[in-house]
Amino acid sequence: MTAGARPTPPTEPPPFPVFAGVLSYLIPGLGQIAQGRVGKGVMFMVILLGMFFLGQAMGNWRNVFMPPVDENQGNPIGKALVSVYNRWHFAGQFWIGIAAWPAIWQFYSPPSAAPPGDGQPGFWHDYQRAPRNAAEEREINEFLTNSDKSPDLGWVYTVVAGMLNILVIYDAIMGPAFIFLPRPEGETGEGIASGQPASAGGAAS
Secondary structure (H helix, E strand, C coil): CCCCCCCCCCCCCCCCHHHHHHHHHHCCCHHHHHCCCHHHHHHHHHHHHHHHHHHHHHCCCCCCCCCCCCHHHCCHHHHHHHHHHHCCHHHHHHHHHHHHHHHHHHHHCCCCCCCCCCCCCCHHHHCCCCCCCHHHHHHHHHHHHHCCCHHHHHHHHHHHHHHHHHHHHHHHHHCCCCCCCCCCCCCCHHHHHHCCCCCHHHCCC
16 A cells, blocks of 8 residues: 555444344353454453452342242242343343343242252352341341441442443444544545555546
């Protein structure tokens, strides 16, 4: 390319934008990686998932859940809406994608009378499970009372991570952003499109 030539900015739409948006919902940044923007996608994945899991760890892994509702609330979707209404945090946490799906599974699964293994509930048995009785609620309240502000900050991290992923989904659908510089006075469109520099002063020699 000759000196002074300006490359033509690409104008093609991003590949499979809707599918890329779905991928970025499932796992933050996965849609960008599928579009070839690997660095950006990995950055989103590490930052948002790291923030989400850090927030859970700060809350003793008990701050992402859907509270149970009365069985007479209606159809499954109606029950979910009532649950989210009772604890709006999950409305933001939901957008982190698959990382928040265990809470949905725990909400719709019946209470297990027989914990796996030797009779002691394991980590995954209780992962993102809401407290199901007064004793568990009292245990969580004591934990929050006797702790510093870290558990409160933890659920904020999980909500912020989910809300930020909405922007990541939007970025995957819309594709990369390009900066179109203003055309210098006297420079023709053909010169830009073909990669040829305009003649000095805009006058043909």
